[in-house]
Amino acid sequence: MARTSGSHSEITGPRILEAALKLFAESGYAAVSMRKIASEVGVQVGALYNYTPDKQSLLFGLMRDHMEKLVAAWDQETRPDTPMARLEHFARFHVGYHHVRRDAVFIAYMELRNLTPENFAVIEGLRSTYEGKLEDILEEGARNGSFSVPDAKIASMALIAMLTGVNTWFRETGRLPLEEVQDIYWEMTRKAVTA
Amino acid sequence: MARTSGSHSEITGPRILEAALKLFAESGYAAVSMRKIASEVGVQVGALYNYTPDKQSLLFGLMRDHMEKLVAAWDQETRPDTPMARLEHFARFHVGYHHVRRDAVFIAYMELRNLTPENFAVIEGLRSTYEGKLEDILEEGARNGSFSVPDAKIASMALIAMLTGVNTWFRETGRLPLEEVQDIYWEMTRKAVTA
Numbered sequence: 001m002a003r004t005s006g007s008h009s010e011i012t013g014p015r016i017l018e019a020a021l022k023l024f025a026e027s028g029y030a031a032v033s034m035r036k037i038a039s040e041v042g043v044q045v046g047a048l049y050n051y052t053p054d055k056q057s058l059l060f061g062l063m064r065d066h067m068e069k070l071v072a073a074w075d076q077e078t079r080p081d082t083p084m085a086r087l088e089h090f091a092r093f094h095v096g097y098h099h100v101r102r103d104a105v106f107i108a109y110m111e112l113r114n115l116t117p118e119n120f121a122v123i124e125g126l127r128s129t130y131e132g133k134l135e136d137i138l139e140e141g142a143r144n145g146s147f148s149v150p151d152a153k154i155a156s157m158a159l160i161a162m163l164t165g166v167n168t169w170f171r172e173t174g175r176l177p178l179e180e181v182q183d184i185y186w187e188m189t190r191k192a193v194t195a
Numbered sequence: 196m197a198r199t200s201g202s203h204s205e206i207t208g209p210r211i212l213e214a215a216l217k218l219f220a221e222s223g224y225a226a227v228s229m230r231k232i233a234s235e236v237g238v239q240v241g242a243l244y245n246y247t248p249d250k251q252s253l254l255f256g257l258m259r260d261h262m263e264k265l266v267a268a269w270d271q272e273t274r275p276d277t278p279m280a281r282l283e284h285f286a287r288f289h290v291g292y293h294h295v296r297r298d299a300v301f302i303a304y305m306e307l308r309n310l311t312p313e314n315f316a317v318i319e320g321l322r323s324t325y326e327g328k329l330e331d332i333l334e335e336g337a338r339n340g341s342f343s344v345p346d347a348k349i350a351s352m353a354l355i356a357m358l359t360g361v362n363t364w365f366r367e368t369g370r371l372p373l374e375e376v377q378d379i380y381w382e383m384t385r386k387a388v389t390a
Contacts, residue, residue, distance in 0.1 A: 026308065028223025109363075110305055113221065154371075154379050161360025162353050168304075169352055176349075184349050192387040 015041050020058045025103040029114045060119040066104040067126035083141030091189040092182045094163045102167050131156050148195040210236050215253045220298035224309045255314040261299040262321035278336030286384045287377045289358045297362050326351050343390040
C-alpha cells in the first residue's frame with residue numbers, strides 16, 4: 001500500500017534516494033520521472049515533494065552526498081608517514097571505496113551534464129577537493145625526491161581515471177580477488193610516478 | 196521544411212546519425228524519442244523508419260561504427276619495430292583519436308546498459324579486439340624484456356582507462372596543447388609498465 005504519511009519521512013528519505021540512484025543509473029536522469037521514482041518507492045508522487053522540491057535536487061543531493069562522503073572517508077583514513085606510503089594507501093583506498101559504489105560512481109560521472117550550473121560548480125569543487133588530496137601527496141613526494149611528476153594536477157587526474165576504471169570490469173565473482181587487483185593497480189600507480 | 200523523400204536518404208542517413216549521437220550524449224538514450232531525433236534532423240518521423248527499424252538499431256549502429264572505425268584506424272597506423280615504440284604510438288594515437296570524438300566515446304561507455312544482449316556482445320567483442328591490440332604489445336614487450344607486466348589484460352584495461360580519461364578534462368582552449376598532454380600520458384604509460 002502506498003505510504004504518504006509525513007511521519008514516515010525518516011524512513012522514506014533513504015528509500016527515495018536509493019530508488020532515485022537505481023533508476024538514474026539504469027535509465028539516465030532525463031528518462032526518469034518523479035512519478036517513476038514514487039512508484040519504485042511505493043509512495044504517491046506527492047510524498048516525494050514532501051521530501052524534495054524537484055528531481056534536480058534529488059540528483060544533486062545524490063552526487064553531493066557521494067562526493068562529500070568520499071572526501072570524509074579519505075580524511076578519516078590513517079595518514080602514513082611518507083608520501084610513498086600515503087600514495088599506496090590512496091590507491092588501495094580509492095579502488096576499494098569505489099568498487100562497492102558502482103551506481104553512485106556511474107552517476108557522479110555521467111550526469112554532470114544534467115546539473116544546473118550552480119550545482120555543477122559545487123560537484124566540481126568537491127571533485128577538485130578530492131583530486132587535490134592526491135595532488136598534495138604527489139607534490140610532497142616530488143619535493144622529497146620520492147616521485148618524478150612533471151605536472152601533479154594532470155598526474156592525479158590520470159591516476160584517478162586509471163583507478164576508477166576498475167569499476168568497469170572488476171566483479172567479486174571474477175578470476176582475481178580485489179586484493180590482487182589492488183596490488184596490480186598500486187604497482188602501476190607507483191611506477192607511473194617514480195623515476 | 197521537413198524532407199521525407201526517399202531520394203534524400205543518402206544525405207539524410209549521416210544527418211540522422213549525427214542528430215542521434217548529439218541527443219543521446221545530451222540526454223541519454225532512454226530520454227530521446229524517435230520523434231525528437233526526427234525533429235532535430237528536420238524530417239518527419241516516418242522518414243526515420245525508412246532509414247532505421249528502431250532506436251536500438253540507431254544506438255547499436257553508432258556504437259559499432261565508433262568501435263569498428265577505431266580498430267580500423269589503429270590497424271592502418273604504421274607499426275614501429277619495437278614493442279616500446281609501438282606502445283608509445285598506441286598511447287599517442289589513443290589520446291589523439293578519442294579527444295576529437297567525445298560524444299561517441301561518452302556514448303560507447305554510457306549506453307552499454309541500453310543495448311540488447313546480442314548487441315552488447317558485439318560491442319564487447321569489438322572492445323576486446325581493441326584492448327587486445329594493446330595487450331599484444333604489452334605481451335611482446337614482456338617477452339623481450341622491455342616491459343614488466345604481471346597481467347597484460349589488466350594492464351591494458353588500466354592504461355586505456357587512464358588514456359581515455361583525457362576526454363574528461365582536456366580542452367583545446369586549456370593551458371596545455373594536446374602534444375604536451377600526450378607527452379605526459381606517454382611518460383606515465385611507459386613507466387607504469389617498465390621495471
